[in-house]
Amino acid sequence: MAYNFDAVIDRRNTNATKLQKYAGADILPFWIADMDFAVPEFILAPLRERLEHPIIGYTKKPDSLTLAFQNWLMHHYGWQVPEDWVVWLPGVVPGLNMAVNMLAPDQQLLVPTPIYYPFLDLQENTKREQLAVPLALSDGKWSMDLSAMADAVNPQTKMVCIANPQNPTGRCYSLDELGALADFIERHNLLLVSDEIHCQLILDEDKAHLPIAHAVPEIAQRTVSLFAATKTYNIPGLGCAAAVVPDPHLRKRFLATRGDLVPGPGPLNYIASEAAFNDRSDWVPQLQATLRRNRALVEAVAGHRMSKMEATYLAWIDIADLQLNDVDGHFESHGLGLSNGAPFGHEGYVRFNFASPKPVLDEGLKRLRASLQND
Numbered sequence: 001m002a003y004n005f006d007a008v009i010d011r012r013n014t015n016a017t018k019l020q021k022y023a024g025a026d027i028l029p030f031w032i033a034d035m036d037f038a039v040p041e042f043i044l045a046p047l048r049e050r051l052e053h054p055i056i057g058y059t060k061k062p063d064s065l066t067l068a069f070q071n072w073l074m075h076h077y078g079w080q081v082p083e084d085w086v087v088w089l090p091g092v093v094p095g096l097n098m099a100v101n102m103l104a105p106d107q108q109l110l111v112p113t114p115i116y117y118p119f120l121d122l123q124e125n126t127k128r129e130q131l132a133v134p135l136a137l138s139d140g141k142w143s144m145d146l147s148a149m150a151d152a153v154n155p156q157t158k159m160v161c162i163a164n165p166q167n168p169t170g171r172c173y174s175l176d177e178l179g180a181l182a183d184f185i186e187r188h189n190l191l192l193v194s195d196e197i198h199c200q201l202i203l204d205e206d207k208a209h210l211p212i213a214h215a216v217p218e219i220a221q222r223t224v225s226l227f228a229a230t231k232t233y234n235i236p237g238l239g240c241a242a243a244v245v246p247d248p249h250l251r252k253r254f255l256a257t258r259g260d261l262v263p264g265p266g267p268l269n270y271i272a273s274e275a276a277f278n279d280r281s282d283w284v285p286q287l288q289a290t291l292r293r294n295r296a297l298v299e300a301v302a303g304h305r306m307s308k309m310e311a312t313y314l315a316w317i318d319i320a321d322l323q324l325n326d327v328d329g330h331f332e333s334h335g336l337g338l339s340n341g342a343p344f345g346h347e348g349y350v351r352f353n354f355a356s357p358k359p360v361l362d363e364g365l366k367r368l369r370a371s372l373q374n375d
């Protein structure tokens, strides 16, 4: 079956965060990370079916959800994960915050930057000190700077938090890179939190996502891995995430931070994610092909400014030479709503979400071209 990713769907009147920010203005939104593509019918159908029942009460997690997730890990990565390693959460970001709350108040975490901005909110949220260590940039490609990370580490540093694939730089870390990170983690006796929500959005055909706790099993016992189907299948409004925590002691510490603060996902969220994890259709490959095409279209406009991204639908674009005092205002005046790099930890960049149908993307790229020429 051929899916149509180029249909323009009117999202007005859905209170979509992406659109609301610029409601009433001629500003096309390419900022927050959701896609302008329809959720596939194999997810919508079971949701509709559930809504045939008139009561939506408190709902226990279905065992079939964990089974679907376990089968998905086995199918994609050959990773056999027992049921008791899995902790279900209403989102990846709550899981990140819970993980950092495992640290003692005087312990620190280390975060390579730029990074998805909720990572940089962890210090304020958890009151744990955070060391932000810049990724190294070489020939448009970002990588973890393990020697800068080693310089930053001190006896109070107990955890590293990464995103792989990396948002916003689009890196899909190789086995060598993950192995070197694992050595670093072991050498400094650290815990690792690996946010792998973008794992199915690998665009380079010669790359594959490697869940670090499976690819480098030596550090599995020190690792909290965070997964969700919500990014790939465009259902972030039905938050549902799985933490994989192999070590029982670490899992106990992780669960202890939950308290009554973090609820379970709701019944519709369970249903949508279960249908997503059970998907073996051609939907993801077709989505990836569309995103690959869109990436090339953005690259044709942004050129050398755009980092070499291997994964995600987010282009990280260097605008430092434009020397803008008001980054948001500049792009908005060209009719573009982009994510400013500053909250990701790097000024002089913007992030462009290209998960849009071609007619919308074409118009956005016309505006991007003008905004980069500074006319």
Ligand SMILES: Cc1ncc(COP(=O)(O)O)c(C=O)c1O
Binding pocket: 033, 090, 091, 092, 093, 094, 116, 163, 167, 195, 197, 198, 228, 230, 236, 239, 240, 241
């Ligand atoms: C790296 C990364 N982690 C987490 C999230 C959000 O996860 P959730 O909605 O499950 O909290 C995003 C959304 O863009 C993301 O890019």
